[in-house]
Amino acid sequence: MMFLLARHISKIFSLLFVVALLLLGASCDGLWKKEKENKAIARVGDVYLYEEDIAPLITDIMSKEDSASVVSNFINTWASKQLLLSKSKINLPVDKLAEFDKLVDDYRIDLYTRAYKEALVQQALDTTVNEEELYAFYENEKENFKLQEKLLMIRFVELPPQFLKKDAVADRLRRFNKRDKAYLDSVSVQFRKLNLNDSVWVKVSRVVKEIPPLSLENEDQYLKKSQFFEIQDSLGVYLGKVIDVLNVNDVAPLPFIRPTIRQVLLNRRRLDYMRKLETEIIDEAVKEKEFEIYEQDE
DSSP: OHHHHHHHHHHHHHHHHHHHHHHHHSOHHHHHHHHHHOOEEEEETTEEEEHHHHGGGOOTTOOHHHHHHHHHHHHHHHHHHHHHHHHHHHHSOHHHHHHHHHHHHHHHHHHHHHHHHHHHHHHHOOOOOOHHHHHHHHHHHGGGOBOSSOEEEEEEEEEOTTOTTHHHHHHHHHHOOHHHHHHHHHHGGGOSEEEOOTTSOEEHHHHHHHSTTOOTTTHHHHOOTTOEEEEEOSSOEEEEEEEEEEOTTSBOOHHHHHHHHHHHHHHHHHHHHHHHHHHHHHHHHHHTTSOOOOOOOO
16 A cells, blocks of 8 residues: 555656756746736736636637627626625634634645545555455345335337237247247337347336336236236337336345445445555554654643
């Protein structure tokens, strides 16, 4: 861990060294010219607004009138904020100002430290989660993965109302052997919808959305385990074969919640890494005499 920290700090110093060389390599005339070009365009008390502050607001596609309007609005908004800030420092109670300053400092520290820790995490955290870890977590926590919605394994097709070979498609969708799959694939361009992947769990709400004649009120009539159904409306004919069903409060199958478990494990690993990082930073600082706690007089 400390090797990673040292390497990261080394990269930062290397970058600063390169920047320093570039600055030293610039001509004095160039530096003074840049300073002169930083022209002030507005002032509120001792605070100035410069041309470079508004440069990002202007684009090549803007007309002169639009540019002037954008700049004017920005200057007025900036001035209003600066004036209000100045007034607030005069009129707000001292203790309230101190409270706000502390909040600002805390936020600034939190922003920097969080960004730094996230950068270290991105460099060092192993994001590989193997099947053994997933399965062990699932077995230990499966009672916490109760379904809130019915799940189905299903294959179905939607045919145009006047489809001539509906019975042939229905027979093959029921039986679904190797030759049946090949046949369905060969005529699938004539289907309006198609789902032949019956080994994946899907939510019943998704199935109801794909098959308009179904609803959450009548799905129990059609979506039973091992049931074949045929439903028709003015838009088409819907043929389906339900392979398996899991009901509300059943334990969710591992394949269905695998992404969730993986994210939980990664979050735990990330938190553990953060705690270890903070501990090692403090230990290293104590070792190098950069951090110490003084005894308090009783």
